[in-house]
Amino acid sequence: MASTRIVPDYLYLYGVILAEELQDSEVPSIMGIDGELIKIKIHKELAAIITPVNADSFSQQQIDLQLKDPEWLKEKAFHHHEMISVIHKHFTVLPMSFCTVFQNIDNLEVVLHEQYSDLFDKLLSLKGQQEWNVKIYSNKEKTLSHIQFHHPPVVELKEKIPSMPKGKQFIMKKKLEQLIASQVELEQAKWWQEINNELTPYVTAANYRKIWSREVTERTDDMMVNCDFLVEIEAAPRFFHKIQELRLIYEEFGCTFQLTGPWPPYHFSKTVKETL
Secondary structure (H helix, E strand, O other), X not given: OOOOOOOOOEEEEEEEEEHXXXXXXXXXXXXXXXXXXXXXXXXXXXXXXXXXXXXXXXXHHHHHHHOOOHHHHHHHHHHHHHHHHHHHHHOOEEEOOOOOEEOOHHHHHHHHHHOHHHHHHHHHHHOOEEEEEEEEEEOHHHHHHHHHHHOHHHHHHHHXXXXXXXXXXXXXXXXXXXXXXXXXXXXXXHHHHHHHHHHHHHOOEEEEOOOOOHHHHOOOXXXXXXXXXXXXXXXXXXXXHHHHHHHHHHHOOOEEEEEEEEEOOHHHOOOOOOOO
């Protein structure tokens, strides 16, 4: 009679929270990524949020294959994000990357032990904080118009051109166009420096992200800024108010602000090594 190979479950790690916060709130009883209830593994002052997963389905080799399946990736990645968002509503959470899997509880305990200080210190630094993302888009036509009428060298050259000989006017108009175009990035950089300086008193940390193209944003204006901010919960109302003030100020320059959050602190948790 052929024997059936029994493979112990692996453990899927969503994130780590402060164990002391379990005294004030319970982890919701919800299904994990592979249909099993989520569980808690306590290690000193840390609590790992885990769920059993099938070892064959969540081996590294199988994960690598599944990542090529858009439907599987969309479903599982969405679940991972939603789970961390639920945890974040109740606890200070240090989120792990999608598909952080351990072969057994011993391996998880080793990581919690070896990285204990880093994990605990990072969680303490995130306590009472929220992540917010600010995207700023710029309408190029409005930016060019602003430069044309407010940038001193441009205004000066514009005023001089009509009094120049006809032949020279053609050359200087081309020079004027080049001067205006060259000022776009400089002007936008100046605006962002001013905006950033205004926001700095209200934030704990900032993380600058890649600028997305129009093909990605599906907008007609250009992304100028893509930045994550870590903000204390108590400071959040003042942060929002300042964003609103800046939105009104820079609207005349062609800038549009997009604020989203609060998010789990994905972009302020990257110093932690996730060792399988």
